[in-house]
Structure formats: C-alpha cells, structure tokens
Amino acid sequence: MTNSAPVFTAGGGSDDAFTRVSTSATGAQADGASVQAAFSPDGTKVAFASYADNLVPGDTNGAPDVFVKDLSTGAITLVSTDASGVQLGGYQPIFSPDGTMLAFATGADIFVKDLATGALTRVSTSASGEQADGLSTTNPIFSPDGTKVAFYSDADNLVPDDTDHVRDIFVKDLTTGAITLVAPSPYNGGPGGGGLENGFTFPPSFSPDGTKIVFGSATVRGDTTEIYIKDLSTGATTLVSESASGARGDRGSFDPVFSPDGTKVAFYTFADNLVPGSSNNLIGNIVIKDLTTGAVTLVSTDADGVPQNNGEAQKPVFSPDGTKIAFYSSATNLVPGVNADQVVYVKDLATGAITAVSTNGGRPWEFGGGSRLPVFSPDGTKVAFESLSSILVPGDTNHTYDIFVRDLTTRSFTAAKLTDNGAAHVSTSQAGFFAGAHTVAVAPQDGNLGTLTATIDVADGKVTWSYDVSHANIAPLAAGQTHTDILILVLDGFYGTQGITVTLTGIDDAPVISSGTTASFAENGSGVAYHVAATDVDSPALTYSLSGTDAALFDVSATGDVTFKSAPDFEAPKDANHDNVYDVTVAVSDGTEIATKNVAITVTDVNDTSGGGGVLTVTGSTGFTSIDRATINISVTGNLHETGRAGVISNSTINNLGSLSETQAMLAFVNDTIAGGSLGAIVANGGTITFDNVHLDGTLLDATSGGLIESVAGSANSFNNVTLKAGAVFDVSAASGLFVSGTLNNGGKIEFFNFAKVILTGDATIIGNGEIKLDPGSSILNSGAHHTLDLDGGTIDGAGTIGNGDHSLTLDIGFSGTLEANGSQPLAVNTGNSVTSSGLIEAVHASLDFDDAVFNTFGTITADQAGTIDFKNGLTNGGIVNVHTGSEVDVSGNLVNNGTVLDSGVLKVDNLSGTGAVNVNNGTLVVTGNLSSNVVLTGTDSFVFGPDAKQTSGVISNYTPGTTLVLDGFDAKVNAAFDTQTNILTLTDADHHAMTLHLAPGSLIPQAHGAAPDFLV
Structure with a gap:
C-alpha cells in the first residue's frame, strides 16, 4: 500500500505514554546511569539515584547522588547534601509517608533529609548517638506512620552484644533515638548457629499497620535464605516461605513485600516445592503467600497461567489497591514477541492478564535494552522503572540506565474526557500509514465549546490533535453535567474523515x-x-x-x-x-x-455635637451618649445617669466644669483638656470616671461612696495643680502614665498598679493629708532634667520605686510628710541625688531601700515589726532613729548620729559619729569602721565592734548589769593597738555594774587604758 490515507488504529498505548525523568530541568539527558526510582506520596515527584553530573549545576563530587524530579514543572533538586549544601553522595532514596522527608544511604550511613528545611539527620547510630562502625549500611525504609526507619547494616556497635560481623535488620525510632535489632529470628540456633546472626539478611518491608516487618534471612551461614515476619510488639517470628502444607522452601527466597491490606506477602523464590508445577530449573519465580489461609500462588505466568520458561523474575511490588503486581523478568514466554532482555510486567491478580509495560507500542524489541526495579505511583496509574532502552522516548542516545515513568491508562486516539480544568487534551495516533504526502484539516462544528487543532507527521506516520477548552466555556456546566462535542478531521482532502468525540464534564465551581x-x-x-x-x-x-x-x-x-x-x-x-x-x-x-x-x-470619627460648643446642662437623671470635638461648658445639677451605655466626652476643651457625677455607669474623658472646675462626687452605686490622654489643669477630683477615678491602660494623663479630695481614689492602670508638675493637693489617694508610672515633668509638691500608693513594680520617675518632689504633707508608701537613676531627683519630705514601706516587696529610693526629710521615714513589716541617695533627716526614722531600712550611701541624722523589736537599720558609709534608740532591734553601721548617743536598749549595735560617737549599753544585748573597727573618740559606757561588748576578731595585736590608740580608747563603768568584754584568745586590755577592776575580761 503506497500513499495511503492515515488512519487511527484502535487500542494499545500511544507514543506519549513514557516520560523520561532522569533529565535536567532543561531536558538534557543524563551523562551517567540513573537508577532506583521512588514516587513521592502525592505522585507529583520521583526520587532516584544517578551517577550523572549534569543534572544540576555544581555537581562536582564524582559520586552517585540522590535527586528529586518534579513531574509537573520539570524542576530537579540535588538532595543528598547536608544542611549547608555539601555533597555527600547517596543512593536508595525513599520518601517518608507524608512526603516531607527523604531517607537515603551513603554506604556507611543512613540519612534522613528534611525537604523543607534542608536539615540532615544521621539515622544509623546507636541509642547514645555513636556512628555505625560497619562498611555496609543500606536499604532504608520508613514505617507507615513515618516515626521509624528500618535498614540493614553490618555494624556491630548499634546495639549491645552484636558480634556477628554480618548484616542485620535494625529499626531506629526517629523521635526517641532508640534502636532495635529485628533480625535474627528464633531460628538462629540451628546447626552451626549460636551467634546473633550467621547469615545474610535482605531488605525489609513494614506491614501496613507498622506492627510487623518481613525480611529474608539465612539463619545459618551458607544455608538457604528464607522469608520471615517479625512481630515488633511480641518479638514472635513466623516463617513465610513454606508451602500451603507447611513444607519449607527447598531453595532461597528473596525480596519480600506486604500487600496493601497486610494479608499477603509477595516474594521471589528459587524453591520448587512451594507451588505445584512451579519447577523451572532453578529459575526464580514470583509467588504470593496468603497469611490467613497459607495458600501460595504463582504469579510469574502468562495470561493463561503457563509458568515462565526461562529467565528469572524479581522484585515484586503490589499496586496501591492490591489488585496487581509489577515485577521484572527475562523470560520470553510471558507475552508474545519479547526477547531475553529484562522486561517490566504488570500482572492482574484477578484476571491473570499480564502486560509488558517497558515497551513502546508497536516498535520492534531491542536487544540490550533491559528494564528493572518497577514501582507503582500512589494512584496506581503509572509505573516508574530504570531501563537501558533507547526507544522509549525520542532522542535517547546516552546508552545508559535512565528512569522512566509509564502511564498505564488506556488511551483512545479518537475520544477524550475532560473536566473543568481549563487544560487542553492532546492525543497522538499510533502508526497507521506509510510515508508519503498527507494532509489533515479541521472541519469546525457549530455549538462546540472548544477549539480543535491537528497536525500530521509524515515521517513517523502520526496524526496529532488537540482540543482546547477555556474555563469560561465549560464553567457553566454544573457538577456532573456532561456535554459532548463531535469533531471532524479531514484527512488527505476528501479521501478520508475521522470523527473525534470529546466529552466534557462540569465540576462544582467555588463561589x-x-x-x-x-x-x-x-x-x-x-x-x-x-x-x-x-x-x-x-x-x-x-x-x-x-x-x-x-x-x-x-x-x-x-x-x-x-x-x-x-x-x-x-x-x-x-x-x-x-x-x-x-x-x-x-x-x-x-x-x-x-x-x-x-x-x-x-x-x-464624626462630630457628635450639632453646635460645636455652648453649654451642656444635665438635670435630674438625664443622660447623654457622646460629645465630640467641642469647646463646651458643662453644668450638672443632678446625677448624670447612664443606662447601659457610657457617656463619652472626647477631643474637647472643657471650661468651667460643673459638678459632674456618675451612677452605675462610666463617664469617659478621651483626649480632652479640662481647665478649672471640679468633678463632683461619684455616688453610692460605684460609677467610674476614666481618663485617656486627658490634660487636667487646676481641676478638683472628688470621689465618694466607693466610686473610682481611673486611668485607662496605655493612656498618658497630665495633671497640673490638680486637687484630689479626700475619699477619691485615682487608679493608674498598667502601662499607663501620669505626668505630674506643679502642686498636687492630694487629699485622696493615687494608687499605681502593675508597673504603672508617674512621670515628673517639672518640680512637684504634694500637700494635704492624702496618699500616693505604689504597688509592686510601679514607680515615680523623673523626666529629662533634674526636678524636685516635695512631700509637704500626706504619705508616699507601698512597694515600688522612686527614681530611676537616669535623671537625678530631689526628694524632700516635709514636717507633715511620711515615706513608708508597707508592701510585700521593698520600696526603693533610687534618686541619684539627696533626700531630705523633716517628717517620718518608716518601714513597718516591710523593706525600705535608699539605693544611691545621700540621706539627710531632721525628722524621725522608724523600723518596726520586722521592718528593715537600708541606707546604702550614708545617713546624716539630725533627728531620731528608732529600731524596734525584730527590725533592722543598715547604714553603708557614714552615720552622723544625733540620737538613736535600739529597742530590741539591730543597727549596722560602717562609721559612727555625731554628738548624740546610741542607746542600745536590749538591741544590737554593729560597727565595722570608725567609732567617734558615744555608745550607751542599757540592755542585755550586744555592741559588736567589728574586726577592722577603730574608736577615734567618744565613750562606751554601760548602765545595766549584763551588758556585753564584743570585740569581734581581735587577736594578739590588740596590745599594740592600744598603745597606738587605734582601737578601743575609753571604757567607763558608769554604774559600777559588771560589763563583759569578749576578746579573742590572747588579747589584753592594759589597766592603764581604762579597764576598770570590775570589767570581766
């Protein structure tokens, strides 16, 4: 037949059923062998190992590497690197079940690579992290849940007592690092046995539920390799490679794999006694063992069940649904026309049908084009394998193993089915005519949703047609609704036509x-x-x-x-x-x-008032919602009563503020300036007036009967010459600020909660009898230049901080002022400048710390009820220091003393001077430096004179029997010290009662220097 019209032949595969995976991103074929394909769990990528160095730029290690190819984009990535990109080399890749990690072997180690972060983890280590000491550590496989990796290794240091020097199966827990020896089985004690493992162990496979592992092992060195299942929970081992009657295989069995439902195991075997009629002169067969019934089925047969005649079958793998098995074989009788090369087959386990998948349509078989190691895609529609064939895709001229993916779906050259995905369908006919001059044209049809195009390849005898459907055309089809387009190709003018049918099915488009x-x-x-x-x-x-x-x-x-x-x-x-x-x-x-x-x-925001100003008059229980951006006068003759909603005055200037009050509601001032006037009583039911970024100038704040005036968190309120009347409580919330300058007449209480701060923006004076309460973490701070805080009346107390050390602050406590520590944490004064007090400094069951202040007082200092006061920079005392039972006052530096009474308390001081006397009344005085003041011992406790202390003037006297002077740390040099008058100068016995001196051993106090006869030394 010459110059015949092209025709479409039915059935078979098409020329685009194969995809070569082992190419660069630009399509360049590999310059080295590529092997060991593995699909990603979603089927969009294939990992493989390759000796090629041209698949990605910069591959310079001259060793096999692991790559991942994206089947959609063609992008390819070198994976066998560490986190910094150093090439390690590798082979035998396998994806984790979730596709986020890839395990591979390097020969001596197993690694797991995080494909998102690039992090690399060495898996082949002992539980303590020791690297494997073997030469062969290979064949990693993930458990179904991705938490473990099994592999085999000849290392002897991964678990204790492994001394066999052969390959064993191990399982590594990726979470805990624990490692378990899976092989050997209980059969290791046969003749010649006794070690952990005497034979060669073959790659493992997890059961679908991850509770078991199947593997091949020769339990006695040189003996037959058999297939076993190990229960990882119980440790029980079961022989698999036996006939239905229980006869053990008479020859070796290898490469076991579980079926997807876990009820069967496929493997290849040289045994002749597992299946009747399977003897093939020591040629390996593929069999399936039913773990429930014990039945063994021969798989490596033709469609009629005739066993393969020659060449062994290897590497079985189940399809994801368990209905098929792929394997490779060099037998010549499984399908017609094959040669003795290795061919990849897919066997239908239900019908017995067998298909050679590593062949290309009707093209002749080629010798030396063997294919092997098949793997199914996750959806079972494709098979990947490695092949030497050069005729599967055009332009294959590298004469080495490549990775191919074969599409197993049945393809029609005259019909197509499309869903609403906007993609084009392309079909290429099988060879159907001889070379010659041929043409093809398209006859458009009315009502079709897409556009048909066609071309003809005379040289190869192919007609290619494509049908493009836009989303806009097919989108109106509802989910499941179909539309059929009939298309006509005109071949060689009027000599022949070919009908094309395209069925379009709509899907549910999202809104x-x-x-x-x-x-x-x-x-x-x-x-x-x-x-x-x-x-x-x-x-x-x-x-x-x-x-x-x-x-x-x-x-x-x-x-x-x-x-x-x-x-x-x-x-x-x-x-x-x-x-x-x-x-x-x-x-x-x-x-x-x-x-x-x-x-x-x-x-x-909008303007909430119509006139923008004027007078707001509230009488009786009248309320309002909001006032915004106004300059107003407010006059309230009754209670401002809100029911369920808060009144808000914002962005306004308020003059002549009248008496204003709240009942069971909230009145909020936001970004206002209030000049003069007063806020009246917050009455019995406890309303709240809040401030958010409000400037008060000369305003009276008054709260009674449980009402509250508060500062909103994050606000910055400015108080200038504000009067806070008795009964008012101003609550400064966390993260808010109160900026104070001028005179603050504090007849009420300002309390700073949870790290709130008051900032001095100028000199400030607090008068009256009110209180500033500092809660733990809150503080009074200075802003910018030096300022003065005068406490002319009232009290500053609590457990916060005064001063921040960044800008100096003068704290002046007047005659009527009180600075009191009474909180659960210390009240710290850190002004960086002097503190002057004519009033009361008091620590009651609390701590008061003067961190860096130079302290001058003409008033009273009192520590009581286990309270402590710590002057860390000295104390000039023109008043009285009272230290009561269980309390303590510490002075670092100089104490210039006018008068001090220790009433069962403790005073610790470095240097003590002044014209007043320290009366130790059942208390303890400790001096560690110079003493130039009088000390009167009137109680039963002690005066402790430190090891480096010196008396430069003054008199130490006793007025009560039983008083004690402790010279702490004196040694034999005390005599020389008295001679030079550098330590104790004068002791007097005012009432002729005994005073006890405690001296270090060997110390002497000469009579000439004032030791009266009744001093007991």
Missing part, C-alpha cells in the same frame, strides 16, 4: 468573592457596613455567613449585606483590640464549595 478586604463606616450609623459581592457560574443560589474575632457584633443578610447589630461609637470601641478596626471573615457557600475573605471594617 468567587469580588468585594474588597476593607470598608469604612461612620460612627453612630445604622446602614450597610460592607456588602459581600460574590458570583458562582454554576450555582446561582448562594448563602452567606460570618466568623472571626468581631463577628458577634454583626449581622449578614441573605443578599450579603453586613450590618452592625448596634450602632458603633468611635469614642467607645467594642472591637477586640479597641482600635475601631472590626475584623470579620465573610464566607459564601453554594452548598458544596465555600469561599472566604478576611475583611477589616474601620469605624470613623
């Missing part, structure tokens, strides 16, 4: 939201805040819903209108962040598919 992600809405409004604009090409009926942080504050209608449930108030935001930005997620559903979009609705 598309076209409205934006932001919206603005003016406060106090009631209209639509946001409209959800959405369309769905195949489902016009849509429903709308809301979720997200602030969704509870909104409603959404059946048409997609989003509205506030109650009108928003800019001055009192209700969104979660209180910043007037309301975050919601809108969702649109067509009943099956859902589209969502995050939307931020911003409430904007």
